[in-house]
Amino acid sequence: MSPATIVLPGDSAPVTATDPKQVVRLGPGLLQTEAGIQAVQAGYLANNSSGNSWWITGSKKRYVPATGEPVVGTIIARSAEYYKVDIGSAYSALLPILAFEGATKRNRPNLAVGTVVYGRLTIANKDMEPEMECYNSNxxxxxxxxxxxxxxxxxxxxxLCQRLLNPNTPILSLLGSKMPLDVAIGLNGRIWVFTKEPRLTIFACNAIINSEFMSQAQCQNLVHELFV
Known part of the structure; x- marks a missing residue:
């Protein structure tokens, strides 16, 4: 199935796994019904390289949480058991205080309001607040x-965030060949970038944002001009 297949809400989505033994995972825009897998939004039907994860890409403006997706968020409130995290969706996400590597009731992280965190959504339901974790539970x-x-x-x-998670997208590897950098990509439309110098961090952020509609050759020219 070509990743350029266009689907509309209510269409049957021809989703199949490359390996019949694999479990197919449905991402944003797809819904499992008794009649099969249907599209619930308009866009392009896309899948990952292994063919076991499918989703619909479109021109959405607001992020709609989906289970398993990585997100970059900012802590906006805290209680005894949870942090409340702004992830750019209609509702803030709940982050249990123990949902960190090595966290226990005696050894728990003490994060202030305004702290930026990178996590994965574990619960995403339209009728309740999403929930996230900041470690690999497996x-x-x-x-x-x-x-x-x-x-x-x-x-x-x-x-752009979806494109950056594709290993064939050139901009991150091009920037990495010029300087050491750390990048965290959230599918909620937020990217965190860190380099050793604030000037280089700004260069990298601008290059990433400007690369959205560029070809590989254009990305190469962009990075070359930044480091001439």
Whole structure:
């Protein structure tokens, strides 16, 4: 199935796994019904390289949470058991205080309001607040999730974030060949970037945002001009 297939709400989505033994995961825009898998929004039907994860890309403006998606958020409130995190959706996400690597009742993180965190959504339901975690619950390790110290958070389109998670997107590898940098990509339209110098961080953020509609050759020219 071509990733350029266009679907409309109510259309049957021809979703199949490359390997019949794989479990197919449905992302934003797709819904499992008795009649099969249907589209609930207009856009392009897309899938990952292994063919076991499918979603619909479109020109959405507001982020709609989906289970399993990585997000970059800012803590806006805290209680004894939860942090409340702004992830740019209609409702803020709940982050349990123990949902961090190595967190226990005696050894729990003490994060202030305004702290930026990178996590994964574990619950996303239209009838309740989404819930997230800042570690890999399968391994018990952080695996890149957790508090994001220093750096800069920039807002961008949801489509650009999806593109950046594709290993074939050139801009991140081009920037990485010129300088060390850390990047956390949230599918909620937020990207966190950190380099050793604030000047380079700003350069990297501008390059990433401007690369959205560029070809590989144009991305190469952009990065070359930044570091001449």
């Amino acid at each position: 391994s018990g390790k952080a695996d890149g999730y957790g508090e994001l110290k220093e750096g800069l958070v920039v807002n961008c389109s949801l489509q």
